[in-house]
Amino acid sequence: MVMVVFGARGNVGRHVAAGLLAAGERVRVTSRDPEKGGLPAGAEVVAADLERPETLPAALEGAAKVFVYAKPDGVAGFAEAARSAGVRQVVLLSSAAVVIKGADRNPIALQHRAVETALEESGLDWTFIRPGMFATNTLWWWREPIRGKGAVRLPYPESQTAPVHEKDLAALAVTALREPGHERQAYTVYGPESLTLRRQVELIGEAIGRTIAIEVISAEEAREELGRTMPPIGVEVTMRQWAARDGVPAQTSAVVEKVTGRAAHTFAEWAADHAADFA
Secondary structure, three states, rough: OOEEOOOOOOOOOOHHHHHHHHHHOEEEEEEOOOOOOOOOOOOOEEEEOOHHHHHHHHHOOOOEEEEEEEEHHHHHHHHHHHHHHOOOOEEEEEOOHHHHHHHHHHHHOOOHHHHHHHHHHOOOOEEEEEOEEEEOOOHHHHHHHHHHOEEEEEOOOOOEOEEOOHHHHHHHHHHHHHHHOOOOOOOOOOOOOOHHHHHHHHHHHHHOOOOOEEOOHHHHHHHHHOOOOHHHHHHHHHEEEEEEOEEOOOOOHHHHHHOOOOOOOOOHHHHHHHHHEEE
């Protein structure tokens, strides 16, 4: 049985492919540029692009199950190709934005929900993994300031989030792909602990072995600085979330342990895993 992983160079997809390979599954990964490298050893590699439906039949031939990320522009072609290939189940990396208040006005939520809806209407079995804040977002926010100045500038240092380790999202996907009972299930995933942004910076400092200074700045300054590493839509969503959660505990979840049978990673563990990215 072939399992196909789209986005196998991505933060989550690479761990999905690695987890399936470690479990002895036959894995095929896709890439727009297979010659680029960086794909998991032991997997079959096929050139494919979700926005080019003519490339999908070869990627999906003989596949029983698929892991895919949300790509609204290509979802109709993907669903048709998956049906034609006889795919039984699709595990989608979606977003918790689709279930939060104001989702009908949130561009990120609308994009992800469009993909979910297309899969729900496709006749395929599906599993949706809906993460809240990725711990890897802190790489966008703080990697360059920590590397360059050794300081992080924050508008709301006491704002709280519950970061999710990408390994936990991959573990959920691998479980859903390999074990029965996850068809037509949607898992909303938050991290196991609510932490202030200040504490997250401190934990990164502990991981790299040095103290990281925090400077409090205005929202306008923060918006400008985030815009240097994030697209505008990401900047606005981040700023709204930080402002809303200033001094307010973030929602956490135990779904990783419930589904996979093991505890979710803490942010301290994530920081240790990514220490080289900040050093």
